[in-house]
Amino acid sequence: MSGTLDLPTRKHEAWRYSAVDKLRAGDLGKWRQIDVASGDNARELLVISDENAGETEVVQLRVNIADDARFELFGVIASGEFSRVEVEVTMGRGAHFEMGGITVGGRNTVREFVTRVNHAEPEATSNQTVRSVHWGAGTGNFLGAIDVARHAQKTDAAQDFKGLLLEKGASVNAVPQLEIFADDVKCAHGATVGQLDETARFYMAARGLSPDLARRLLVQAFIGDALVGLDDEEAHEKLLGTALDKLDKHL
Amino acid sequence: MLKIENLSAEIDGKQILNGLTLEVAKGEVHAIMGPNGAGKSTLAYVLGGRPGYEVTGGSVSFDGKDLLDMEPHERAAAGLFLGFQYPVEIPGVSNVQFLREALNSQRKQRGDEPLTGGEFLKLAKEKAGLLKLDMDMLKRNVNVGFSGGEKKRAEMVQMGILDPSFAVLDETDSGLDIDALRVVGEGINAIMRSPDKAALLITHYQRLLEVVKPDRVSILAQGRIVKTGGAELAEQLENEGYDAVMEAA
Numbered sequence: 001m002s003g004t005l006d007l008p009t010r011k012h013e014a015w016r017y018s019a020v021d022k023l024r025a026g027d028l029g030k031w032r033q034i035d036v037a038s039g040d041n042a043r044e045l046l047v048i049s050d051e052n053a054g055e056t057e058v059v060q061l062r063v064n065i066a067d068d069a070r071f072e073l074f075g076v077i078a079s080g081e082f083s084r085v086e087v088e089v090t091m092g093r094g095a096h097f098e099m100g101g102i103t104v105g106g107r108n109t110v111r112e113f114v115t116r117v118n119h120a121e122p123e124a125t126s127n128q129t130v131r132s133v134h135w136g137a138g139t140g141n142f143l144g145a146i147d148v149a150r151h152a153q154k155t156d157a158a159q160d161f162k163g164l165l166l167e168k169g170a171s172v173n174a175v176p177q178l179e180i181f182a183d184d185v186k187c188a189h190g191a192t193v194g195q196l197d198e199t200a201r202f203y204m205a206a207r208g209l210s211p212d213l214a215r216r217l218l219v220q221a222f223i224g225d226a227l228v229g230l231d232d233e234e235a236h237e238k239l240l241g242t243a244l245d246k247l248d249k250h251l
Numbered sequence: 252m253l254k255i256e257n258l259s260a261e262i263d264g265k266q267i268l269n270g271l272t273l274e275v276a277k278g279e280v281h282a283i284m285g286p287n288g289a290g291k292s293t294l295a296y297v298l299g300g301r302p303g304y305e306v307t308g309g310s311v312s313f314d315g316k317d318l319l320d321m322e323p324h325e326r327a328a329a330g331l332f333l334g335f336q337y338p339v340e341i342p343g344v345s346n347v348q349f350l351r352e353a354l355n356s357q358r359k360q361r362g363d364e365p366l367t368g369g370e371f372l373k374l375a376k377e378k379a380g381l382l383k384l385d386m387d388m389l390k391r392n393v394n395v396g397f398s399g400g401e402k403k404r405a406e407m408v409q410m411g412i413l414d415p416s417f418a419v420l421d422e423t424d425s426g427l428d429i430d431a432l433r434v435v436g437e438g439i440n441a442i443m444r445s446p447d448k449a450a451l452l453i454t455h456y457q458r459l460l461e462v463v464k465p466d467r468v469s470i471l472a473q474g475r476i477v478k479t480g481g482a483e484l485a486e487q488l489e490n491e492g493y494d495a496v497m498e499a500a
Binding site: 198199200202203204205206207208209210211213214217218220221222224225 | 299300301302322323324326327328332333335338339341342343344348349350352353354356357360409413
């Protein structure tokens with residue numbers, strides 16, 4: 001390999017729905033390594049908001065979770081023309097990985113979570129929840145790969161994606177990719193796409209909530225799923241607030 | 252207080268209300284009874300402004316204002332409360348947050364100051380007590396996991412908190428056992444029985460009307476009011492059935 005990085009195209013599986021035309025060479029190859037030592041707990045919060053984001057934001061994390069350690073990642077992608085959080089996780093025996101991700105956006109922005117969780121050892125558990133709310137011609141993606149090694153028995157891995165489209169023209173893509181070589185494992189994945197519940201909106205209006213407020217409450221409830229595992233109230237507020245502020249600003 | 256004149260409405264191109272005329276005065280509890288498919292729920296939804304219910308003729312004035320010209324949330328802020336036959340579940344939103352936002356949204360539309368968290372909780376506790384609904388239920392998500400009876404009681408707690416001047420209650424008695432019916436009926440009396448308020452009770456049965464004594468009773472059939480009378484009309488219906496009473500009309 002030479003020192004230059006080839007920019008990916010949409011032919012690359014992990015970049016299938018990305019706005020690759022927004023990428024420049026400097027955006028890639030900046031993997032940050034996080035090591036969680038055996039028995040430790042660590043948490044990482046990612047907020048991509050108007051306050052800190054440029055036109056293209058790519059965050060790449062490589063995480064090693066040692067035996068019986070726990071790593072939590074909670075992130076909101078609410079800014080950037082093309083923003084991507086890419087995470088590669090390798091799990092030790094009995095380790096746990098908890099992830100909650102939220103993408104929100106309109107215009108023709110593309111915002112995505114791309115994860116690869118490598119269950120390399122037995123008895124590890126992982127749980128990923130992603131909620132995407134988009135409008136305009138905005139796109140939200142969740143590409144989640146789970147690899148379970150041949151001897152990684154008693155693996156319990158779950159992926160849950162829901163997309164909420166507030167306007168015609170917005171889209172979401174979910175690509176679960178499970179490669180399982182062990183036989184005694186639980187791997188669950190689910191993906192749904194929908195619109196705001198009109199019955200609930202009318203019920204809320206009948207109680208006096210304006211359409212904007214009703215939508216805000218319903219979106220709050222929807223994305224709240226991704227933050228259920230986050231027990232730090234201040235962080236919870238911050239992530240939720242970042243997503244809802246974006247909604248308020250652009251609708 | 253509420254004046255409906257020659258109201259016609261349709262859903263998906265199908266005519267449901269056919270020139271319905273009805274007036275409800277302040278201080279009055281008016282019961283609407285009628286066979287299945289008569290248009291009772293449609294009347295409730297048209298008054299509430301539900302999307303998809305298209306008014307094709309007639310008028311509705313509420314406290315002198317054109318009700319049909321208002322958005323659903325504006326109708327609520329103007330004092331109209333629509334009690335749902337099937338209260339809607341809203342996962343992820345607690346009753347406390349929902350009702351506080353709703354009340355404060357109404358107060359804002361009326362130019363009043365919002366209630367603080369403490370003030371709101373005090374109010375909610377009082378109204379929940381009135382309807383014998385455990386305060387813990389109000390901390391749970393809106394109607395999620397509530398039994399049919401609990402939903403109807405929660406609906407009345409909402410009414411107590413929002414304190415409307417006019418309530419349209421669509422089959423609030425359905426799904427209630429005898430004890431719950433009494434609690435809900437007494438709740439309606441406590442919240443809506445006032446010289447400045449009025450209520451339209453839509454019901455199939457006489458039993459709610461034994462607790463909430465109506466001042467007047469109207470029969471709705473084929474999209475219009477075919478007969479109006481006093482409380483005795485409800486008893487007559489219960490004894491003789493719709494066909495007999497309507498034939499006589």
